[in-house]
Amino acid sequence: MSGGFDPLHPREIDLPTAVPLDGDLSEGEAAERLDDAKIFAAPDDPADIPRWRAQLAAWREGARRRYPAPTRYDDPASAWASRCFTVAQVWLWDELFFDFDTQRFTPERFLDDARERFGGLDGVVLWHAYPVIGIDDRNQWDYYRVPGLEEAAAALRDAGVAVFVDYNPWDTGTRRGGDDAAELAEVVVRLGADGVFLDTLKKAEPELVAALDAARPGIGLEGESKLATARIADHTLSWAQWFADSETPGVLRARWFERRHMQHHIRRWHRDHAGELRSAWLNGVGVMVWEVVFGAWVGWNRRDAATLGRMLPVQRLLHRWFVEGEWTPLSVLEGPVTASDFALDGVTLTVLANSGDADAVYVPSIDVGQASPSAREVPAPVRWIALHEPDAALTTDPPAVTVPAQGIAAVLRIEGDAPTPSELRDLVIALAGRPHVADSAFPHRRARRLLPAPREAGSADADEIARASAGALVVAPGEHVLTVRYRARETGMHEGAPYVDEWKPLPPRLHDQRTLERVAVLPAPVRVAVAEVTEAAFGRYLDAIGEAGASDHPRSERPVTGVTLARARDYAAWVGGRLPNEDEWQLAAEQPGFERRRPLVWNWTESEHSDGRTRFVMLKGGSDHRSEGSDWYFDGGAQHPTFAAKYLLPGLGIDASPSIGFRVCWDGER
Structure with a gap:
């Protein structure tokens, strides 16, 4: 520890930002402070939740007036990013991705492992140069000139997995070639990359954005750590790296501002990812899976891998609810159980997370104040389904939903006159083989x-x-x-x-x-x-x-x-x-x-x-x-x-x- 900094606790700049419950948050100094937040902290008193939600809505309304309209999200070529819920960082020479005996890339083996443990990947960052770059004069672009890499990238994309390449803006002390923007654009085109990870940068400068847009329309730009509200318009993705949350999970500022913006929670050195998974689940965003951090093994435990596997089918198949539905944060707050509601077309998806060390049971309440049915017209009953329960099936009675310790669950409420979502059958099938796993032991590896x-x-x-x-x-x-x-x-x-x-x-x-x-x-x-x-x-x-x-x-x-x-x-x-x-x-x-x-x-x-x-x-x-x-x-x-x-x-x-x-x-x- 140095200078009073405790490395096991977040710094001041990583902490969540309190939301004032009084005053106008649509403009002014208080609103601008929220513009710079990582996470909007949940209120300490549950009674303040309605006012807190109203203040968040006021801030968003004002922020959208202050900053450019995010037209990039209206481009169909960019739409893929909002579906990219889970991304893995992979060192090119990871022994799951490269076979040293045959000297060939094995992307299919890497994807098979991720499919079994995590429920599959939506994107892969091909990490190439750091930490070996600098041993000689080869620059970052030289390390992407590798036989067979183009074919490996194509295999990933053929499997429906987006390919990200890595840009190291700090690489200024190796041999100089062309302009960085031109060199990066060439790599993007050659590898057919869908996105660029902006290593050490929060954002790309407009000139780089323009060069990459010309190289690959719809390119996804993903910076490391907090993205300024002003730049959400031209960056469809960002890391939620080292974001400390409030005790009751709060709201990610970038996601609240633009629902189609994808964030990936990541705390690379942690052996327990339950906190990141809870926040991602309740905010409708994704996570970064990074098990080999520049050669150091920080593998995911079985519980967290299983939790991600339970999240992804819901996020992928009910994607519209997360990006278009009416989002009500903190719709449930019952002890360690927290929930968000996403309502669309008469169907409400409630995603639940349990921060406690014991399983909890949540039973949805039936709305009060509904008009009594007349003798002439009896509406169809509300239907419910607890998505993660064994043998999940529609019922007219509110189900008892088990929310596992340090885990997640979800329930759908379908109003009487609303059609059953067409995605439901595939969703139930996908979740059937994804039980919760309690084992949170770190999977040690010895070299x-x-x-x-x-x-x-x-x-x-x-x-x-x-x-x-x-x-x-x-x-x-x-x-x-x-x-x-x-x-x-x-x-x-x-x-x-x-x-x-x-x-x-x-x-x-x-x-x-x-x-x-x-x-x-x-x-x-x-x-x-x-x-x-x-x-x-x-x-x-x-x-x-x-x-x-x-x-x-x-x-x-x-x-x-x-x-x-x-x-x-x-x-x-x-x-x-x-x-x-x-x-x-x-x-x-x-x-x-x-x-x-x-x-x-x-x-x-x-x-x-x-x-x-x-x-x-x-x-x-x-x-x-x-x-x-x-x-x-x-x-x-x-x-x-x-x-x-x-x-x-x-x-x-x-x-x-x-x-x-x-x-x-x-x-x-x-």
């Missing part, structure tokens, strides 16, 4: 060290092997205690999320320098090459294996770079060795005689790990290259031997970098 596939060893001649191993440093067997230093990026270190349940990581905790101790046990001595493999030595290897174009490879004493991890392993096996792991590298580096060739480059190690979703390799040594201008870039510059960097492993050769070389080690003393 395990991966052993490389066996390679043909020792095929280089004796002179080549002798030259490669000359002067190698011997690391003694036994137990070694190592001090390891690293920068606490969002990737975490070997395993675990670095900011579990924190509200929002902020400097100095975010990206600060940290230290840990590791105990390394070496069962036998290891000889580590005194320096990195040179371009000349690697060229001889390419000649030996008959690599096409090998004669064009430089033959200098500079460290060879642009070599994938797999190819570095192949070379090491060729000279009868392997890559050193991170501990062996560090122990060798602490000995006299350990050398670094120039220019300095990071070194591959044999410390490749996977938790089943993310592969990463520990790099050692640092490099002369440093991308300047943003803390989001990968570490650069010369580093002390104790420093380690967690490098998320891309596939399809993208891991090869002009900033990464390698050295070899051999088991045994001789």
